[in-house]
Amino acid sequence: MSFCVAIDGPAAAGKGTVSRAVAEIFGFGYLDTGLLYRATGAKTFEGLSPIEAAQSLTAEDLQRDDLRSGDAGQAASRVAAIAEVRDALVDFQRAFARRNGGAVLDGRDIGTVICPDAEVKLYITASDEVRAKRRFDELIEAGEKTTLDKVLDDLRERDTRDAARATAPLKPAEDAIIIDTSDMTIDAAVAQVVELIKART
Ligand code: C5P
Numbered sequence: 001m002s003f004c005v006a007i008d009g010p011a012a013a014g015k016g017t018v019s020r021a022v023a024e025i026f027g028f029g030y031l032d033t034g035l036l037y038r039a040t041g042a043k044t045f046e047g048l049s050p051i052e053a054a055q056s057l058t059a060e061d062l063q064r065d066d067l068r069s070g071d072a073g074q075a076a077s078r079v080a081a082i083a084e085v086r087d088a089l090v091d092f093q094r095a096f097a098r099r100n101g102g103a104v105l106d107g108r109d110i111g112t113v114i115c116p117d118a119e120v121k122l123y124i125t126a127s128d129e130v131r132a133k134r135r136f137d138e139l140i141e142a143g144e145k146t147t148l149d150k151v152l153d154d155l156r157e158r159d160t161r162d163a164a165r166a167t168a169p170l171k172p173a174e175d176a177i178i179i180d181t182s183d184m185t186i187d188a189a190v191a192q193v194v195e196l197i198k199a200r201t
Pocket of ligand 1: 110158
């Protein structure tokens, strides 16, 4: 049986951490859809066009070491605005969403485009400053040299582009439950999501 948990929201709001924890608790598969766009963006560094990059994406491309960098995030958000790139990635995501045994997908358009009939739809957000601090800590931990101001500017630029694009813009689905994690620990957010899922299973 399939059961889809769709988790959308802006960059560094805690979606990934919540999704991984929830998938583990319920034994669901987890797909970080941002990785598909990051890997597509990273392939353009080698001279492929964004559309060619998306159409030729392999599981190996998703294992690259540089996908978490700020540059890969910016490249992801640029290629993600191209309708043909998004089209090339839809079937894989929809099949994952309806896999047997349940699935958690996080991204920007899961509840609106990829899985509009998801059993649980969430929109996880947090203030710009809280998100920038979380992403800054992650990047420093990963060895990248950056500043909090640069990370904040980067996030805002990416969110503005993601929300303004014509195809599958970042926005909560009409029936999504909005969770603001600004003043919440990730553990508290996970606990809240677990209760929501239990109520629908
Ligand atoms: O979630 P993450 O920060 O890894 O996503 C990188 C970029 O990929 C986002 O800024 C967004 O432009 C794009 N993306 C998207 N749709 C998704 C997931 C990510 O457009 N479902």
